[in-house]
Amino acid sequence: MDEQFLHILGFAPTNSTNPAVRRWAAELTVAHQAELKRLIALRDRARLPTANAHAGHNMPGMMTDEEVAALQKLRGPAFDKVLRTEVKDHLAQSALVTRSVKAAGQEAGVKQLAVAIEKDRAAQTARLG
Template identity: 35%
Template sequence: MQLRRHLLIRWTVRALLAALVVTGCAPQPVTGPPRAAAFNATDTAWIQLMIPMNERARLLTGLAPSHTTDPALADLAARTGTRLEEELTRLRGLLDLSGVPDTRPHEGHDMPGMVALGTLGRAEKATGREFERILTDGLRAHLAQSGTLCASERTSGGAKEAKDLAAAIERSAARELDRLGTTARS
């Protein structure tokens, strides 16, 4: 269903562009490099790593409502999950803008800051304090590594859009680390 919808949209866009060319209403070429050229290897590597990192962290936060007994931690997980979804939307948009195909080079990897598949498996079976420890440890590692990766993107990235998103994610990660520290102590 998704593929059919994607193909229909692609065909519609191509037909619209062809009609614009035939009628003489095609957009004029933009002077300078296309937006995709502004993305360097750091930008695309950062985007391709942040997407699976956020997806895994989102899976972990999604377990909180049925696995934790701590209302403050459940609330933190819900807010973090919402933020992760928003970031994923923006990251996927940047990947499209970069012109790099979504090849998922980090699929199945367990990297620093990425919630490991084994951790997700343990979290699915855990409740109460055990789950809360898994959640806080996983989020703490994710947020710290996200901040580090975003700082590197801001320093070495080329595309303004990617560097701006990295700065926003870095600020959010720092705030959520503070909240996590406060929540875990209460």
């Protein structure tokens, strides 16, 4: 989820005309890059496959390839509106996943990351207003 989310956040510097949206996207990018780094380290430590088993699937909190392509073409307020919706959906779905990991996870490092992500999602969602 984070890889795709970072991809769409990368459109903000050129597609948004609103400096506040560009700053907000940059802040989310930094936070999600750090999170992804931790997720990859945990995956590698567990010797799990690197291929994304969910690639191409239509899943809650993720955009289809067609939706990503459409977003990439939007500019200005139209882009900002769709980005806000996608951010909201991503934050909600990833918070749901982290709650599941906290409840059912076995590995301490994974559960610690889930706690951190849940806290981050709450703060990021509160910022949406």
